[in-house]
Amino acid sequence: MHTLPSDAPVDAYGTPLIDAGELIPGTRVLIKDETRYASGSHKEPAARAVVRRAAADGHHRVVIATCGNYGRAMAMACASAGMACTVVLPEGWSDGGAFMRAAGADVHLVPGSYEDAVDASRRLALADGSVDGNVDGPYVDAVLAGHGVVAQALHQELGEPPAALWIPVGNGTTIIAVHRRLGDLGWSVPIHGVGSAANNPVVTSWPGAYRTLPPEDVVTTDHNQPLVNWHALQGPEAMAAVADSGGAVHGVDDDELRAAAALLAERGAHPTAAGSVALAGLLRHARTTELAGTHVVLLSGR
Numbered sequence: 163m164h165t166l167p168s169d170a171p172v173d174a175y176g177t178p179l180i181d182a183g184e185l186i187p188g189t190r191v192l193i194k195d196e197t198r199y200a201s202g203s204h205k206e207p208a209a210r211a212v213v214r215r216a217a218a219d220g221h222h223r224v225v226i227a228t229c230g231n232y233g234r235a236m237a238m239a240c241a242s243a244g245m246a247c248t249v250v251l252p253e254g255w256s257d258g259g260a261f262m263r264a265a266g267a268d269v270h271l272v273p274g275s276y277e278d279a280v281d282a283s284r285r286l287a288l289a290d291g292s293v294d295g296n297v298d299g300p301y302v303d304a305v306l307a308g309h310g311v312v313a314q315a316l317h318q319e320l321g322e323p324p325a326a327l328w329i330p331v332g333n334g335t336t337i338i339a340v341h342r343r344l345g346d347l348g349w350s351v352p353i354h355g356v357g358s359a360a361n362n363p364v365v366t367s368w369p370g371a372y373r374t375l376p377p378e379d380v381v382t383t384d385h386n387q388p389l390v391n392w393h394a395l396q397g398p399e400a401m402a403a404v405a406d407s408g409g410a411v412h413g414v415d416d417d418e419l420r421a422a423a424a425l426l427a428e429r430g431a432h433p434t435a436a437g438s439v440a441l442a443g444l445l446r447h448a449r450t451t452e453l454a455g456t457h458v459v460l461l462s463g464r
Contacts, residue, residue, distance in 0.1 A: 180431060209240075226283055320456075324457060
């Protein structure tokens with residue numbers, strides 16, 4: 163087995179590709195560790211792209227809702243560009259906004275779910291000089307371009323398409339972006355989305371038509387927080403991207419998240435349990451399906 167230490171050199175896009183060898187017999191597993199960005203979030207390139215657009219359009223504040231990852235990334239991106247940042251976070255989620263405040267963001271805590279935070283952020287974004295920087299807001303094209311950076315990095319590093327790519331599912335944004343960018347690059351790669359079982363409508367709807375979940379039915383824990391939605395903002399488009407790629411959507415539970423995080427720690431990667439969800443999905447799938455070739459796993463947050 164070949165592994166890289168936690169201080170492994172990063173690629174031109176900011177994150178390393180760790181060879182986990184035959185973590186699954188007969189299958190080569192590569193770990194794309196997107197937690198190595200300064201914010202600890204794979205959403206950092208998207209946040210940077212939104213901030214560049216906002217500045218070019220004359221805005222002086224970006225307003226977003228977050229479960230934690232996007233907020234950390236946006237707070238740091240805004241600080242680097244001298245842009246004001248407002249982050250709306252559900253009460254009791256993530257670190258309560260401590261990281262974002264330390265990076266200079268204004269943090270608003272709201273009762274309820276992520277979807278409640280999105281609604282509150284939309285209202286705040288109406289203030290003069292502010293702009294909605296949410297993943298489905300007016301800068302969605304910048305968000306998708308930023309998230310597509312990882313596909314460009316894999317294309318550069320691997321030279322040939324892998325057998326499959328495993329991506330976390332929250333709102334579905336990363337899946338859409340990666341699928342589009344892979345198509346631009348001429349790569350056909352099955353995309354497997356992985357989310358919290360029973361707590362995300364992309365997971366519960368697959369392979370049928372997209373349906374939101376009753377808000378009271380989703381269960382948020384310390385381990386699954388960034389993965390939980392009763393309405394995935396770009397869920398239908400993400401499901402269409404997965405289907406077009408020839409992949410599938412999978413659900414995992416908290417025990418599987420923790421087990422995947424422990425395996426990753428042994429290989430020099432240290433995401434949160436939720437950040438380990440893509441590997442948890444691959445491991446679950448491998449228990450019932452014979453796999454071969456190279457499978458790339460995207461880690462999303464630490």
